[in-house]
Amino acid sequence: MLFVEDLKAKARWCYGDDRPRTLAKALLTDGTFAMACYRLMQWCQRHRLAPLAMVFNKLNAFFGQCIIGRHADFGPCFVLIHSQGVVINGSVRGGAHIYIEHQVTIGAEKYVSPVLGNHVFVGAGAKIIGAVTLGDHCRVGANAVVLSDVPAGATVGGIPARVLRQRAAGEEDAAGA
Numbered sequence: 001m002l003f004v005e006d007l008k009a010k011a012r013w014c015y016g017d018d019r020p021r022t023l024a025k026a027l028l029t030d031g032t033f034a035m036a037c038y039r040l041m042q043w044c045q046r047h048r049l050a051p052l053a054m055v056f057n058k059l060n061a062f063f064g065q066c067i068i069g070r071h072a073d074f075g076p077c078f079v080l081i082h083s084q085g086v087v088i089n090g091s092v093r094g095g096a097h098i099y100i101e102h103q104v105t106i107g108a109e110k111y112v113s114p115v116l117g118n119h120v121f122v123g124a125g126a127k128i129i130g131a132v133t134l135g136d137h138c139r140v141g142a143n144a145v146v147l148s149d150v151p152a153g154a155t156v157g158g159i160p161a162r163v164l165r166q167r168a169a170g171e172e173d174a175a176g177a
Contacts, residue, residue: 002076003039007032009077013099034064034083038072045070074098075118082124089113094120095136105129117152137167 008018011026026032037060044053053070061067066083069090078094080086082102089108095118100106104122106114109130116134123142128134134150141157141164150156153167 002042002078003036005076006035006039006078009097009099010035010079010081013079013081031064031066031080031083034060034066034068034080034086035078037064037066038068038074038078038080041068041070042073074116092116098122101126101142114146 007023007026010029010032011018011022014026014029015022037056041053041056041060044050044056057068057070064083066080066086068086068088069092071090072088072092074094075096077097079099081099085103086100088106091108091113092106093113094116097119098116099121101122101124103125106122106128112131114128114130114132114134117136117138119137120134121139122128123140123144125143126140126146127144128140128146130147132146132149134140134146135152135154137153138150139155140146140150140161141155143159144157144161145159146156146161148160150161151163151166154163155165156162157164
């Protein structure tokens with residue numbers, strides 16, 4: 001089940017391991033409710049239960065303080081570190097191990113949405129807008145505004161975002177993203 005993988009990834013991110021006690025702790029942290037609502041909404045969409053998907057979408061907006069479009073698609077280990085203020089367009093696609101901080105916007109421009117690779121970290125307040133591709137193992141700094149593609153292994157920041165650091169293939173940064 002995807003939510004269990006998401007929860008384990010959040011426990012590892014927040015507490016360094018995914019033992020049962022740590023999973024229970026992660027279950028009660030900010031953002032986990034929004035992650036559960038997103039996965040339930042996604043399940044309803046796959047099973048053509050659109051009215052129920054809309055209910056989970058609204059529950060997420062009200063209680064999780066997070067808006068994720070009903071057709072947004074993320075792979076396993078999707079982690080909302082903090083969900084408050086997160087807005088994700090319904091046509092956004094993301095790989096596995098996506099870590100998102102609070103106040104992040106991932107949105108469309110002229111009906112084209114971003115695509116996120118695997119092992120991507122998006123810092124607090126970042127904005128990723130339009131026909132943008134984020135490569136694998138990249139990091140988006142806090143409050144960055146990403147308007148162009150980010151190569152694999154890059155760390156970007158600023159307004160507009162520019163590459164601040166480029167890791168070599170296979171080199172892992174300290175955060176493990």
